[in-house]
Amino acid sequence: MQLCSVLLLVLPVLSSPIEEIADSGLSKRMTCNRDNLLRCFDPTATAAALTRSSATAFCSSFLSIPVVTSTISTETSTTMTTTATEYTTTTLPLAMKRAANTNLLQCTTAYVASRLSSACSCLNIVPSTEYVTATSTNIQTSTTTATSTATATPSPRCPLSNTNLISNPGFESGLTSWTFNTYGANTPPSAFGAVSNGYDSATAFSLSASNAGTGATLSQVVNGLVPGVTYTFAYRYLYAQTATVPSSISCSLTGGGLSSQSVTNGGPLDTWMAGPSSYGETFKATGRTGLLQCFFVATGGRGPITWKVDNFYIGC
Structure with a gap:
């Protein structure tokens, strides 16, 4: 009984330092x-x-x-x-x-x-x-696409090549489609109208003036022009009497682009000549309709004079 008590008292004393030493080493680490x-x-x-x-x-x-x-x-x-x-x-x-x-x-x-x-x-x-x-x-x-649109206007073309826009150009129907007038204070012509013996045809237009001279116009409205198209204007003329009288024929296409084109006396009598020039006169149409006017002028006091004109032509 006493031995057991002694052992119980000794064991706690011996065990405590050992545990503390072990814990102390681990804690230090x-x-x-x-x-x-x-x-x-x-x-x-x-x-x-x-x-x-x-x-x-x-x-x-x-x-x-x-x-x-x-x-x-x-x-x-x-x-x-x-x-x-x-x-x-x-x-x-x-x-x-x-x-x-x-x-x-x-x-x-x-x-x-x-x-x-x-x-x-x-x-x-x-x-x-x-x-x-x-x-x-x-x-x-970034891709940029530039689009350029160009509008090209085609050049105008002659719609009917070698087609004469003058109606009744050789006066085979008399003065149909034509208008004849005197102008100013000039003496009226002594005679005018369609006559025989034209230029390579049966008829032509003739106008005669006395010694007093005269002033007259022969005109026609021309339709069917195409603006921008080049046309040719031509006709034939002759003097049937004296060529000593100062005289002229001046033609123009008002509204159509043809300026005044003149021929004067001076060639051989009774001989057909090309007017207003040897190969005609070209012009560029400015409108679709024009007024063709031919002025016949003769100075008075120089004797009588007779003109003939035939085969008027405007075409392309």
Whole structure:
């Protein structure tokens, strides 16, 4: 009974220091103790953790603390105007970096790994960050199409080639389609009208003036002109009596583009001649309708005169 009591009293005394010693050793390994190894890492105990370059580099490698790579992405927009060029942008992947391996410090060679881990944990090393800027170019291609519309107006053409726009040009129907008038204070002609013996035809228009002279017009409205088309005006004429009397025939197409064209006496008598010139007179029509007027003028006091005209022509 007494022996049991003694043992019960002795056992708690013997067991308590052993547990405390074991707990104390484990606690020391789990906490940051300023032992000789830590003093090797930080001799002054005042350096900031980030400035302990050699110890930080060693512990980062020993503990496999990675270098965190942070990518800063920027985008540059470029607008280009093109019609046939294509651009392709290829972005290469960025390689992850780790902290470089560092040789063991001289003072670490005598310590086991657990002591090294404990000492390194005292440095409070945090993963370092490396910033990499990746710039991508956003190319915007703009294609501009310019459309130009040109309207071409075709040149006017002669609708009916070699067609005479003059009605009753050879007076085979008398004065049909024609108008005859005297003008001004001139003496009326002594005779006028369709007569025989035309130019290569049966009839022609004839006008005679006495010694007093005369002034008269022969006219016709001409239709079917095409503005912009070039036409030819022509006729035949002759003097049947004296050529010494100052006289003239002047023809024009009012509203149609033909200015006054004149012939005067002076050729051989009773001979057909081309008027107003040897090959006719060309003009460009300015309207669709014109008034053809031929003025016959003879000066008085020089004797009688007779004209003949035939085969009037306006065509293209």
